[in-house]
Structure formats: C-alpha cells, structure tokens
Amino acid sequence: MPWIHLDDIAGLYIKAIDDASWSGTYNGTAPEPVTQREFSKEFSEKPTAASPDPTEAPARERGDVAHQSRHRLASRRPAGNHHSHVIHDSAWLLTTDFRCYRESRSNDNTWRFVLIVVTGATGALNGATVDHLLDRVPVEEVAVAVRDVNKARRFADRRVEVRYGDYADAASLPTAFHGADQVLLVSSNDPGADAVALHRTAIDAAVTAGVGRILYTSHQGAAPRSPFRPAVVHAATEQLLAESGVAWTSLRNGFYAHSLAWLAGPWRETDVITVPADGPVSWTARDDAAEAAAIILATHGGYDGPVTLTADAAPTFADLARIASDLIGRSIGLAVVDPDRWVADQIADGQPEPIARFALGMYQAAEQGFFAGTDPLLRDLLGREPQSAREVLAHRPAAR
Numbered sequence: 197m198p199w200i201h202l203d204d205i206a207g208l209y210i211k212a213i214d215d216a217s218w219s220g221t222y223n224g225t226a227p228e229p230v231t232q233r234e235f236s237k238e239f240s241e242k243p244t245a246a247s248p249d250p251t252e253a254p255a256r257e258r259g260d261v262a263h264q265s266r267h268r269l270a271s272r273r274p275a276g277n278h279h280s281h282v283i284h285d286s287a288w289l290l291t292t293d294f295r296c297y298r299e300s301r302s303n304d305n306t307w308r309f310v311l312i313v314v315t316g317a318t319g320a321l322n323g324a325t326v327d328h329l330l331d332r333v334p335v336e337e338v339a340v341a342v343r344d345v346n347k348a349r350r351f352a353d354r355r356v357e358v359r360y361g362d363y364a365d366a367a368s369l370p371t372a373f374h375g376a377d378q379v380l381l382v383s384s385n386d387p388g389a390d391a392v393a394l395h396r397t398a399i400d401a402a403v404t405a406g407v408g409r410i411l412y413t414s415h416q417g418a419a420p421r422s423p424f425r426p427a428v429v430h431a432a433t434e435q436l437l438a439e440s441g442v443a444w445t446s447l448r449n450g451f452y453a454h455s456l457a458w459l460a461g462p463w464r465e466t467d468v469i470t471v472p473a474d475g476p477v478s479w480t481a482r483d484d485a486a487e488a489a490a491i492i493l494a495t496h497g498g499y500d501g502p503v504t505l506t507a508d509a510a511p512t513f514a515d516l517a518r519i520a521s522d523l524i525g526r527s528i529g530l531a532v533v534d535p536d537r538w539v540a541d542q543i544a545d546g547q548p549e550p551i552a553r554f555a556l557g558m559y560q561a562a563e564q565g566f567f568a569g570t571d572p573l574l575r576d577l578l579g580r581e582p583q584s585a586r587e588v589l590a591h592r593p594a595a596r
C-alpha cells in the first residue's frame with residue numbers, strides 16, 4: 197500500500213478547502229507502494245521506547261515512524277473533467293488502519309501488525325475461537341470474515357469488525373484479509389465443493405494480502421491415503437500452505453467428541469455399539485480445540501507447521517463400550533459388523549448413501565490407526581485436562 201503520513205493527508209484537505217482552483221479527484225498516496233510485510237519490517241525497526249503504549253503516544257510521534265519510512269504524499273490529478281471534490285485516502289495510518297498496530301507483546305519495543313482475521317466465525321469451532329480470543333486480546337485486534345455478515349451480529353454487538361469473505365468469491369478476500377498479521381482459515385464444510393480449490397483461493401489471497409501467518413483448521417490424521425475423505429483434503433491443503441512461502445500453522449484437531457452421538461449409534465436404546473470397523477480415536481472436545489486455537493493465535497507466531505491438538509486418550513469403540521457400561525450401570529456390547537452390511541443398514545435406517553460411506557471412511561481410518569495418537573500439547577496449552585470421551589458420553593444423550 198502507498199502509506200501516507202497523517203499530516204500530509206491533513207495538508208491535502210486544507211489545500212482542497214483553501215484552493216478554489218482544485219476540482220476533481222485527488223489521490224492521497226505515497227509515491228511508492230510497499231507490501232505490508234515491508235512496511236511492518238521497517239516500522240518494527242524504529243525504536244519506540246519513548247512510547248510504550250501506542251494509544252497514549254502523541255500522534256505525531258507515531259506518525260513519524262511511518263514518515264521516516266520514505267513514504268510521502270504525492271497528489272496527482274487524474275485525467276478527466278470532474279466537478280466535485282473527491283479525495284481518496286489510500287492508507288490512513290492513524291485512522292482506519294491504526295487498529296492494525298500495537299506494541300509487540302514481547303516487550304522488545306517493536307511495532308507490528310497484530311490484527312487477527314478469523315474466517316468461519318459463524319460456525320461452531322471458529323465462533324468459539326473468537327470468543328476465547330476476545331478473553332485474551334483487545335477487540336481492536338480481532339476481525340471476522342464471514343459469508344453472511346447477518347449471521348455474525350453477535351460479534352458486531354461486541355464491537356468486533358465484521359467483514360464479508362467467501363472462499364468461493366475470490367474478489368471478496370483482499371478486503372476480508374486486509375491488514376491482517378494472522379488469518380485463521382476454516383476448512384470448508386461443504387461435502388459437495390472442491391475444498392482444496394477453495395482453500396487454495398483463500399491461501400493465495402492471504403499471501404497476496406501480505407499476512408504474516410496463515411493458520412488452518414486441519415484434522416489429526418491428515419494424510420493423502422487416508423480412507424477418511426477430509427483427511428485427504430487437509431493433507432493437500434497443508435501442502436499448499438507449505439508451498440505458500442508464508443509462515444503457517446495447521447491445527448490438527450482430534451475428532452470432535454460430540455460426533456460420538458451419531459458415530460457410536462443409539463447404544464442407550466439398543467445396549468450395543470454397532471460399527472463397521474474398530475480402532476482408537478482421540479475424541480476431542482471442539483471447545484477445547486477452539487480455546488487452544490485462540491491461545492496459539494494470541495502467541496503471535498509461537499507455533500509452526502502442523503500441531504496436533506487431542507485429548508489425552510484414544511479409546512477404541514470396545515473401550516467406549518466398557519466406559520458406557522460403567523456410566524449407565526448395565527452391559528453395553530460392541531458389534532463390529534461387515535462394512536457392506538453396515539452401509540446397507542444405515543441406508544435402510546434413512547441415511548443417504550454418501551453420508552453412510554463418508555462415515556464408513558472414518559471407522560476405517562480409525563481401524564488403520566490414523567486417529568490413534570495423542571499429544572500433550574492441548575493439555576499444556578489449556579493448563580488443564582482436556583475433556584475426555586467419558587465426560588462427553590456421560591453428558592450427551594445418544595442421537596442419530
């Protein structure tokens with residue numbers, strides 16, 4: 197962006213008011229546009245020890261940091277015959293974009309972008325991530341980019357900046373990601389979409405916007421040869437992130453524990469958990485994953501590459517049957533049935549075949565060990581025990 201000093205913009209306004217010969221459109225821009233990364237780097241190299249809190253620092257002092265960055269006003273009269281005064285300020289450092297800056301949390305007297313843009317905030321995971329983030333950073337440092345701004349009213353009510361952004365609408369993303377140091381990309385939840393293409397669009401836009409770090413909601417067991425379809429999408433997306441040239445963090449969340457309400461079937465009524473394959477799964481509470489994401493975002497770059505966020509244990513369905521028996525006070529059995537029979541039974545029960553086959557891939561990935569690992573990182577980040585599958589089974593009634 198062609199950053200401009202606030203004094204220069206003020207001077208432009210005064211000139212426009214005073215000089216009756218001015219007519220038409222004038223651009224208030226610096227002569228040389230710079231990327232946000234270049235600007236942030238130069239900005240951060242300027243010592244600011246005299247002004248530890250930018251909200252208290254005199255405007256001129258703050259503005260001078262940018263002023264020293266060689267970017268001065270260049271007013272140009274565009275071609276054409278205009279009859280009204282229109283002034284376009286391409287970059288107001290201390291007004292519209294001041295929200296992007298804060299003193300570094302590392303107390304190293306550097307300045308930098310700190311705006312965190314969260315996509316998918318109208319969804320359960322990233323909505324909760326924003327809630328947890330607002331417990332940790334000032335509201336001015338958070339913006340949400342959503343497909344339907346009306347669904348994000350609860351954030352607007354809390355003074356969070358709400359932006360429109362849809363991966364399927366590439367033109368929306370430059371504005372959605374503007375000024376961000378970190379962008380948290382939700383993984384697409386649309387089973388009919390080309391999710392990798394959508395993620396590529398979002399990653400490209402974040403790179404072009406000059407963000408400092410891209411974070412992505414991935415899944416434990418992301419692998420190109422997993423029978424669980426989303427795992428293949430996550431692996432391909434992580435590859436795109438690795439090739440993006442921008443710092444990235446992939447949040448490999450454990451399987452959502454509340455999914456047991458349908459993946460373990462109606463065991464409370466039938467006294468049996470019926471599955472087409474058995475294997476260990478690190479069932480993880482979605483809200484724990486959301487809180488961990490917020491903690492990671494608030495570190496501003498503390499975690500690189502894939503990080504695995506799981507509960508402490510990875511019980512098999514046989515283990516879950518024992519836990520369920522203990523919880524309910526009567527014996528709950530486990531039946532591992534032929535996969536084709538299981539799919540047929542699901543369809544007979546009213547489940548669409550694509551959904552039944554999608555779920556089958558999950559059980560088969562579990563059987564092959566894709567969800568078997570556990571990692572202490574989630575516990576360390578939360579500073580407490582993550583919720584266990586036992587707690588989730590105890591508190592959630594079985595549902596289809």
Ligand SMILES: NC(=O)c1ccc[n+]([C@@H]2O[C@H](COP(=O)([O-])OP(=O)(O)OC[C@H]3O[C@@H](n4cnc5c(N)ncnc54)[C@H](OP(=O)(O)O)[C@@H]3O)[C@@H](O)[C@H]2O)c1
Binds near residue numbers: 320386
């Ligand atoms: N770890 C697991 O076990 C597990 C389980 C299920 C899903 N997931 C993955 O984790 C993600 C988040 O989970 P969740 O529970 O929060 O899902 P969710 O409640 O369905 O939310 C998904 C969010 O993604 C947004 N979104 C979808 N397509 C988009 C696009 N093209 N551009 C921008 N935003 C888009 C949705 O926007 P709208 O509100 O406009 O629809 C919504 O805000 C899911 O999308 C899925 O990929 C993980």
